[in-house]
Amino acid sequence: MNVQIPCRFVETKRKYENHFTIAIFKTSKKNIPEEFLDKNERRRKITVSVKGYDIPTPKEYDVLINGDFKVEPVYGYTIVVNSAQIIQPTDVEGIQQYLIDFVDGIGPKVAQKMTDTFGDETLKVLENNPERLSEVPRLRKSSIDKILVSYEKTKGNSELIKLLTPFGITSKTAMDIKMFFQKRDRKVSAVKQLKENPFVLSEINGLSFDTLDAISSRFNCDPAHKDRIVACIIDELKMVQTNGHLYLPQRRLLDSVLKRLNDGFYQQVVYYDDVKQVMFDMARIGRLCGDYGNAYLPGNYYFEKKSAEMINGFLNTKSNDNMQTDAFITLVERKFGIELAPKQAEAVKMAINNQLSIIVGCAGTGKTTVLKAILQVLYKRGYKSEDIVLAAPTGKAAQRMAEATGHPANTIHSTLGLKADIDDKPEDIEALDAKMLIIDEFSMTDMYVTYRILSAVNPEKTKLLFLGDTAQLPSVGAGNVLHELVRSCKVPYTKLDVIYRQSFDNVIIKNASNIRYGIRSVITNDNFKIVEEPSPQQAVETITRLYLQAINNHGFENVVVLSPLKKKGVCATNALNKTLQEAVNPLSSDKAEHKVGKNLFRVNDRVMQNKNITVLDSKSNEVQICNGDTGYIKSISKSDGGYIFRIDFGFGRVVDFSFEDMFNVELAYAVTIHKSQGSQYTDVIIPMLDYFDNMLYRNLLYTGVTRATENVTIVGSRDCVYRCIDNNRIVRRNTNLGNRIKDLQKEEVS
Numbered sequence: 001m002n003v004q005i006p007c008r009f010v011e012t013k014r015k016y017e018n019h020f021t022i023a024i025f026k027t028s029k030k031n032i033p034e035e036f037l038d039k040n041e042r043r044r045k046i047t048v049s050v051k052g053y054d055i056p057t058p059k060e061y062d063v064l065i066n067g068d069f070k071v072e073p074v075y076g077y078t079i080v081v082n083s084a085q086i087i088q089p090t091d092v093e094g095i096q097q098y099l100i101d102f103v104d105g106i107g108p109k110v111a112q113k114m115t116d117t118f119g120d121e122t123l124k125v126l127e128n129n130p131e132r133l134s135e136v137p138r139l140r141k142s143s144i145d146k147i148l149v150s151y152e153k154t155k156g157n158s159e160l161i162k163l164l165t166p167f168g169i170t171s172k173t174a175m176d177i178k179m180f181f182q183k184r185d186r187k188v189s190a191v192k193q194l195k196e197n198p199f200v201l202s203e204i205n206g207l208s209f210d211t212l213d214a215i216s217s218r219f220n221c222d223p224a225h226k227d228r229i230v231a232c233i234i235d236e237l238k239m240v241q242t243n244g245h246l247y248l249p250q251r252r253l254l255d256s257v258l259k260r261l262n263d264g265f266y267q268q269v270v271y272y273d274d275v276k277q278v279m280f281d282m283a284r285i286g287r288l289c290g291d292y293g294n295a296y297l298p299g300n301y302y303f304e305k306k307s308a309e310m311i312n313g314f315l316n317t318k319s320n321d322n323m324q325t326d327a328f329i330t331l332v333e334r335k336f337g338i339e340l341a342p343k344q345a346e347a348v349k350m351a352i353n354n355q356l357s358i359i360v361g362c363a364g365t366g367k368t369t370v371l372k373a374i375l376q377v378l379y380k381r382g383y384k385s386e387d388i389v390l391a392a393p394t395g396k397a398a399q400r401m402a403e404a405t406g407h408p409a410n411t412i413h414s415t416l417g418l419k420a421d422i423d424d425k426p427e428d429i430e431a432l433d434a435k436m437l438i439i440d441e442f443s444m445t446d447m448y449v450t451y452r453i454l455s456a457v458n459p460e461k462t463k464l465l466f467l468g469d470t471a472q473l474p475s476v477g478a479g480n481v482l483h484e485l486v487r488s489c490k491v492p493y494t495k496l497d498v499i500y501r502q503s504f505d506n507v508i509i510k511n512a513s514n515i516r517y518g519i520r521s522v523i524t525n526d527n528f529k530i531v532e533e534p535s536p537q538q539a540v541e542t543i544t545r546l547y548l549q550a551i552n553n554h555g556f557e558n559v560v561v562l563s564p565l566k567k568k569g570v571c572a573t574n575a576l577n578k579t580l581q582e583a584v585n586p587l588s589s590d591k592a593e594h595k596v597g598k599n600l601f602r603v604n605d606r607v608m609q610n611k612n613i614t615v616l617d618s619k620s621n622e623v624q625i626c627n628g629d630t631g632y633i634k635s636i637s638k639s640d641g642g643y644i645f646r647i648d649f650g651f652g653r654v655v656d657f658s659f660e661d662m663f664n665v666e667l668a669y670a671v672t673i674h675k676s677q678g679s680q681y682t683d684v685i686i687p688m689l690d691y692f693d694n695m696l697y698r699n700l701l702y703t704g705v706t707r708a709t710e711n712v713t714i715v716g717s718r719d720c721v722y723r724c725i726d727n728n729r730i731v732r733r734n735t736n737l738g739n740r741i742k743d744l745q746k747e748e749v750s
Helices: 092-102 108-128 130-135 141-167 171-184 190-196 209-218 226-242 250-262 272-284 298-315 325-336 342-353 367-380 395-405 412-416 447-455 481-488 507-516 536-554 573-584 690-695 698-705 718-726 737-749
Strands: 002-015 020-028 045-053 062-072 076-086 247-249 294-296 356-361 388-392 409-411 436-439 463-468 493-496 528-532 559-563 593-596 599-602 606-609 613-616 622-625 630-639 642-648 654-658 665-667 670-672 681-688 708-716
Touching (some): 002 076, 108 130, 108 141, 130 141, 141 171, 141 190, 141 209, 226 294, 294 298, 298 447, 298 737, 325 342, 367 395, 367 436, 367 463, 388 395, 409 412, 412 447, 463 481, 507 708, 599 630, 599 665, 708 718
Parallel strands (some): 045 076, 388 409, 559 670
Antiparallel strands (some): 002 020, 020 045, 606 665
């Protein structure tokens, strides 16, 4: 319930570095909404917990707090703040003290002079007619200027938040905006700068062009302003990046931007030549990059271009390990009683005889056998364990890699010492001390992470091997690196394309192979079922029943629901997670719970991290939690006025997350197929319904099915399964890595 309540500050319970504050205020009983008020409450003054960003906390003044009112189990009466501002006094004595407390340049004597001149209208004069300060006796112009600058800052915070709240901008983002404007010009208030030109904020994360355009419309900014065009260009490139693209063709970018800039106007306000000139100006100063007729954000251009150059360096570096490989392979085969197929032996030799190489193959083609053989050959050649580094994009993929090979494996972020996502500085790169680096599940690796991998490896000292499955979905992040490397036809690679008998006896692998090659044959048995359900709601009921059965049989951590969609409908992950949470982990008096944003978290909930971070665990050791890592909530407790969520992410990684940290966490009973890459589960349940529509395509179904080791259950319709198999639509991502590699190799030849 939204409220606006005058309160008086009591104490601060917790204040974070990002200015998020939890504080205790008092207010009159009559200000508490009746529907929340305890009928037996006898106190006249009620304490309220107030949570938000940069909340003013003066003890001598009332604060008007606007926000959402609720009753929480631990905090009781609580207001989540939208805006908060100090209530200015109206009596002369109070005005004098207010001026002394909050405005630089005003002491007791000046405050007395001002109220003697203007009386109880003093603050109104400051607000509306500041030029009248010249009427105050013996007040110098330099003092007046200092007073006005300070007063603007005093009222700026609350005014800024109040101004931005109607546009859906959170208090946290409002504080980011304030800091941006302070760095830009400390002498001019953030509110004034925002009103004059909101489009300078285009590079702040979380602020779309549409939001900035709505703000500009309120203040009648010039719709043809150059910064408006710049903001639209940046936003357009950010939007396509979220869909996996690194660039847009320049002409397509120009047309799209021109259309957006003129939408909603009765006549054209921005013209073709205007956008073209701005694009040229941005390119001249490095805010826009491009070649091949394409336009990139500078970071994406740098990562792709530099990666191509480093790959070219690998390709031009000769390996000195091309002797006696066949003999070593024979020794390994005898030791382990195996015989490598011709393609498998070829893959082993290729990986050892080249500084950079790729092995691709679908489930059942023996990638793990080849990897183990490579390691054994390297050992025979004198490599020590510490000379070989194994890594994968997620914790689960790294664990599987270690279990399969008996060799330690870590996440890519942990291996390279990456502490966060793409906002890491490129220069913070340490060279990897190893003779060979092997990356598994490489289809999940985007352009930025690839750049970081290549930057950490010296091609003269370290071999690099990528393993992956080109039939899976591309990376969540921008780029399509594995496909581009293969497409370039310049990087040595072996494709394992034979499914072996012991694997082909597995119905999941057999069906996955049929799906991959577009064969309309889906074998059903006890391990692979299709449960026909005509409607989404009936599908939800069946999914819930099957999920409960599966976790009873295989355990909580070995079962997952994989949906094509996150947000649309009752069978998308957002809705399914709420349904499954109530079925598996319902409200109970002995389990703490707390709401963070739109997510309600309870003790024992299964959760997933959505951002790469480095944090301290419960023993104060630094650990990496990767985007896509899953765990469960061990406890939710109150500490120093705030909530602490203790989460076990496995592999000994037990971490304490604050309220703020939990904004990057979501429930994980159901996960999108895209986010499931790199993980495997005993039992996988996949909804396949008509309303998923354009998400019904081959590599999505293939990726979902190959997440299961023992059981797959598809809930929906067999027709949707066939539509997936028939639809080999591969959305081409805008990336030129392959072409860049080919062009660089041509230059080497010429």
